[in-house]
Amino acid sequence: MEATLDLFKELKSFSEPELQKEILKHAKFIKANKGDILIKEGQYLNFLPIVIKGLLRVYQQNEDREILLYYVGPEQTCMMSLSSAYFDYYSTANGIAMEQSEILVLPAHLIAEWQLKYPSWNKFILRTFKSRYDELLNAFGNVAFKPINVRLKEYLTAYVKNESSNKIPVSHQTLANDLGTTRVVISRILKQFEKEKLVKLHRGYIQLIS
Amino acid sequence: MEATLDLFKELKSFSEPELQKEILKHAKFIKANKGDILIKEGQYLNFLPIVIKGLLRVYQQNEDREILLYYVGPEQTCMMSLSSAYFDYYSTANGIAMEQSEILVLPAHLIAEWQLKYPSWNKFILRTFKSRYDELLNAFGNVAFKPINVRLKEYLTAYVKNESSNKIPVSHQTLANDLGTTRVVISRILKQFEKEKLVKLHRGYIQLIS
DNA sequence: TTAGATAAGTATCTTTTGATACACAAAATT
DNA sequence: AATTTTGTGTATCAAAAGATACTTATCTAA
Numbered sequence: 001m002e003a004t005l006d007l008f009k010e011l012k013s014f015s016e017p018e019l020q021k022e023i024l025k026h027a028k029f030i031k032a033n034k035g036d037i038l039i040k041e042g043q044y045l046n047f048l049p050i051v052i053k054g055l056l057r058v059y060q061q062n063e064d065r066e067i068l069l070y071y072v073g074p075e076q077t078c079m080m081s082l083s084s085a086y087f088d089y090y091s092t093a094n095g096i097a098m099e100q101s102e103i104l105v106l107p108a109h110l111i112a113e114w115q116l117k118y119p120s121w122n123k124f125i126l127r128t129f130k131s132r133y134d135e136l137l138n139a140f141g142n143v144a145f146k147p148i149n150v151r152l153k154e155y156l157t158a159y160v161k162n163e164s165s166n167k168i169p170v171s172h173q174t175l176a177n178d179l180g181t182t183r184v185v186i187s188r189i190l191k192q193f194e195k196e197k198l199v200k201l202h203r204g205y206i207q208l209i210s
Numbered sequence: 211m212e213a214t215l216d217l218f219k220e221l222k223s224f225s226e227p228e229l230q231k232e233i234l235k236h237a238k239f240i241k242a243n244k245g246d247i248l249i250k251e252g253q254y255l256n257f258l259p260i261v262i263k264g265l266l267r268v269y270q271q272n273e274d275r276e277i278l279l280y281y282v283g284p285e286q287t288c289m290m291s292l293s294s295a296y297f298d299y300y301s302t303a304n305g306i307a308m309e310q311s312e313i314l315v316l317p318a319h320l321i322a323e324w325q326l327k328y329p330s331w332n333k334f335i336l337r338t339f340k341s342r343y344d345e346l347l348n349a350f351g352n353v354a355f356k357p358i359n360v361r362l363k364e365y366l367t368a369y370v371k372n373e374s375s376n377k378i379p380v381s382h383q384t385l386a387n388d389l390g391t392t393r394v395v396i397s398r399i400l401k402q403f404e405k406e407k408l409v410k411l412h413r414g415y416i417q418l419i420s
Numbered sequence: 421t422t423a424g425a426t427a428a429g430t431a432t433c434t435t436t437t438g439a440t441a442c443a444c445a446a447a448a449t450t
Numbered sequence: 451a452a453t454t455t456t457g458t459g460t461a462t463c464a465a466a467a468g469a470t471a472c473t474t475a476t477c478t479a480a
Contacts, residue, residue, distance in 0.1 A: 067350075069347075083340050086340065092344070093347070116329060119326060129343065130293050130296065130297050132343065134293070134302070136346050137270075138302075140277075144353050144390040145275060148467075149466090172428065173427075173428095180354040182468065185466090188429090190428095191429075203427055203428070357437090382457070383456090392437090397457095397458060398460085401460085413447085413458070414447090414457075
């Protein structure tokens with residue numbers, strides 16, 4: 001737990017000493033294992049999770065399909081929680097831990113309180129709203145206007161942009177889940193990409209040829 | 211202009227006397243005619259419009275098609291402006307006046323300043339973020355998972371829910387623009403609805419049955 | 421080493437959506 | 451009254467996406 005604490009203290013968003021003291025006073029630190037479901041659709045959320053280490057995946061579900069909303073990485077929080085905690089609402093999405101994660105959990109009522117008290121907290125909250133909104137807006141435009149093959153291509157190129165390697169260790173099913181379609185559709189399009197020499201397909205990963 | 215001022219003073223979101231004084235000190239009131247484009251994609255926004263009277267339509271565009279993001283009615287503001295004004299960004303959507311509208315315009319830099327100073331302003335901003343996010347999330351889920359005929363049906367029933375009449379004075383082209391598809395697709399589906407006795411079609415309006 | 425789970429390839433068929441083109445009628449404009 | 455604009459109906463064709471079903475690998479764990 002000491003290590004987590006150290007990690008937390010390095011987060012720039014909460015460097016204000018008063019705020020840091022307050023957070024430590026009220027927060028709980030929890031650990032989540034890979035696959036743990038932290039937020040369920042319809043759930044009443046009276047807490048705000050801030051990721052210290054690890055990665056959460058937030059997605060919407062519809063019968064047999066799902067679609068990615070966003071990932072929550074270190075120093076970030078979940079829009080769902082923020083939204084429902086602040087306004088006393090229910091979550092309209094699901095959140096699952098993608099890897100072993102360490103999470104700071106705050107009681108919901110503090111969010112509004114600190115809004116007026118701590119400028120850095122205020123900024124953190126608004127930055128969260130803003131960037132999550134932007135992400136979603138972008139995703140919305142993509143889903144509304146672009147065919148899946150284009151979205152898939154963009155997904156793959158965006159993926160390798162943040163990595164040193166051009167290997168994408170993601171299964172077709174996972175891609176389908178992120179893009180809101182089915183596995184067969186993804187496999188079909190990837191095969192087409194392979195014919196066009198854009199990728200090389202392997203079990204468990206995709207190699208991007210640029 | 212006096213009438214506008216009176217309308218403004220009745221808005222509950224800004225009933226805090228200090229805040230009201232500040233707004234009146236810094237705001238400009240403008241009038242927009244039907245069809246006036248107030249916000250363009252890519253535009254740098256250094257102002258925040260708050261609608262006093264009338265209606266703005268905010269939408270995304272992609273070559274020949276467009277899709278509705280949300281409407282901005284009285285006592286509401288535009289997420290685009292808020293987002294780009296607060297964080298010094300460019301708009302990623304377009305805004306057009308649907309009818310003759312009266313709008314209060316605030317310089318962008320005040321948004322952040324008042325955030326910490328006036329609780330009611332703080333609440334207004336966060337409520338805006340929250341409700342716009344919810345709307346968008348809902349629209350996103352719809353576009354991702356539901357076929358157009360279902361979305362169209364929901365659109366029509368939602369429309370009459372707020373009206374006393376069951377006549378929807380909207381052209382097929384407008385429906386296409388709101389739902390992100392083309393006129394022919396809408397006409398085709400509506401014809402199907404008519405066969406199923408769900409609607410009766412007329413020039414310029416649609417009559418919902420039951 | 422064998423059984424079960426997971427990942428991927430592929431064929432077939434259907435439905436949905438989109439693109440294009442043209443006809444016709446009701447408004448609006450001149 | 452004549453012309454133009456706008457709104458709608460519809461036919462045809464093509465492409466995109468989804469559903470289903472079955473096969474073949476590869477990996478994992480008993």
